[in-house]
Amino acid sequence: MRVLMVAAENDRLPNCKVGGVADVIRDIPYALSAQGVVVKVVVPDYGQSHLNRTFVGDIAVPFRQHLETATLWQVEQSDGVTQYVISHSLFSEHQGAIYCNDDHNRPFATDATKFAFFSAAVCEAIEHKMFDDLDVLHLHDWHAACVTVLQTFSPRFVYLKQLKTVYTVHNLALQGIRPFGHDESSLEAWFPTLGYDGQQLCDHHHPHCFNPMRSAICLADKVHVVSPTYSEEVLHSSEPDRGFFGGEGLEHDMQIAKRQGKLVGILNGCEYHENDNAHNITLDQYYNLIDCELLQWMAKQPQLLACHYIAHQRLKNWQCEVSNGPLITSVGRLTDQKALLLRQSYSQGIVLDELALIAANIDARIIILGSGDPHLENLFTQVMSRHENVLYLNGYGQNLGDYLYQLGALFLMPSSFEPCGISQMLAMRAGQPCLVHQVGGLVDTVTHLHNGFAFSGDDLAEQASKLIETFKFALTMYQSNPNQYTQLANNASQARFTWHSSAQEYISQLYEM
Incomplete structure (x- = not known):
């Protein structure tokens, strides 16, 4: 079995971590490899130094009415896992920062554009077999969600449509919502020729907006949340005044995923070693x-x-x-x-x-x-x-x-x-x-x-x-x-x-x- 993991963070690489998702992307590939799965991992290249890059190929990416060029690099191969980064100025122009804090009037604007381009580059690389043959595409959080949109709605991709897709939700509170159009950071600005079903992609509270996370939940073959109890909590509406946080507006989609047999709760793991506490200090x-x-x-x-x-x-x-x-x-x-x-x-x-x-x-x-x-x-x-x-x-x-x-x-x-x-x-x-x-x-x-x-x-x-x-x-x-x-x-x-x-x-x- 051959799996490609797509994420925004990866603590296996230097300066590529903000939150817990980076720990997951660092550890789970090697646990899978130990059980016979061939795993490849790809994240954006934020301009990290000390990466031992090996050129794989340039990627031609139609984006915002231009043909952009990104570059795929292999940066590590060990224990059955291959690590990749994709380089482009959109990823590295913020002095190594993984996420940007946009004005509250345009939340996610910079990051949504950056990760939409990353998703498009991943799709093109898969289609041209730059990761070789794959069986499963495993996407993490809203940053990789546009892959499911292009996989489903773009006629450019034939091989990509044959892959099974798994979507993991690490943080349901961050959904990456942007307008469908009329903004330089919007779905129609990124992919102006894309025909899509707005009913599957729209945000429930803001129907004129594209919700990447909801899109991936609707379009992926499997939806994974990171603990069994949380998989039950997300089926219920959040009530912040009462102190309960559940589906964050996506509980209806989670309920559908549950009925379809798509929703799975699997607890994250932790690394254990004999000498975990051997370096105690006073x-x-x-x-x-x-x-x-x-x-x-x-x-x-x-x-x-x-x-x-x-x-x-x-x-x-x-x-x-x-x-x-x-x-x-x-x-x-x-x-x-x-x-x-x-x-x-x-x-x-x-x-x-x-x-x-x-x-x-x-x-x-x-x-x-x-x-x-x-x-x-x-x-x-x-x-x-x-x-x-x-x-x-x-x-x-x-x-x-x-x-x-x-x-x-x-x-x-x-x-x-x-x-x-x-x-x-x-x-x-x-x-x-x-x-x-x-x-x-x-x-x-x-x-x-x-x-x-x-x-x-x-x-x-x-x-x-x-x-x-x-x-x-x-x-x-x-x-x-x-x-x-x-x-x-x-x-x-x-x-x-x-x-x-x-x-x-x-x-x-x-x-x-």
Whole structure:
């Protein structure tokens, strides 16, 4: 079986990662290859240096009433997997950035054009057998969704139409919606001669707009979401005021996919090695590492940011004071997906304030690592300024995150929705129990009082209250029943969510149609 994976990110390559999809594209090809699948992976070339490029061929791509030339390069071949990038100025003109933040009046405009061209280039390369013969085309998120549109509606492609298509949704909240026409970043501007069925491609709330994600869900042979529980949640309408996030406007299409037998929920995996925790460092060493990172972050800005200054002062105080309490950790992008419950109003502040007060009762410290929404960054900085036991690190460093998984006693992940989640798997792998909201992949990985702590609620207020209650319970167990807590931590470290298992399900449920 021969599979081509098409995505926007790939952590196998340098500087080609923003989110969790990059981890999936890095790992799953090799798990599939170990089971006899020949896998090829292609992503855009964002101008990364240190790629060992081997020229495969130039690709002539009709796009925006011009014939553009892209170039296909092979950049690695090992363990049965071949890695490719496609070069064009559209991909590399933003100084290596994978995504661009367009004005809110024209969301996705730059990226949608870039990824529409990438999809068209992939289609042309497939049609001309530049990847050799294929059996399955596996597309990831909205960035690769235009491949299904061209495959279905363009008469240019004959061989492409013979391939089975699998579409994986990693983040249903980002759908890449653009107008059908009357804009330079629109379906008709990209492919002016394309005849299409607007009923299959339009956005439900904005019928004059093209929804790439909905298009791929409708047109692909299989639709894959990244956990079994999430595959049930997406069948229901989102109710953000109640704190439930499901189909995000595409629940009707997901229901149809379910009835057609197209919808499959398969949990992502995690890499496990015998020496996963062999490079432990002491907390003092970790504080020194934070110090170095903070200084580098400060140097990148012409003016000193309050978040970095307060964090640096807090760190200096911690380095001079001994704490006998547990370390509570959190690692992830600061978005409402991850932090909606933490920012809910509570007592004299927000929920995170209350958690800090509870932690202070047993001399516990909280370290939060992540950046994202400027409003949330500001909120978390304010919480840090109010509580001496809170350190908020507004940035990201691979080592900072990796060591934090190993050093913590309790990992906070109260996501409002979580298609799969990788952070909880990494924390559990390191023997750190997680406190999670019972949604999506968190339900499928964390079992309350067996390998972690879990809460739920019928609305935002109840969810916030249950989060606080469960947090108190977890810290009470840590302090009053250390043997039970140690057993729970051991259970977390023994849990296994392997890519080998995921790959078996990919083959049986997605590829063997």
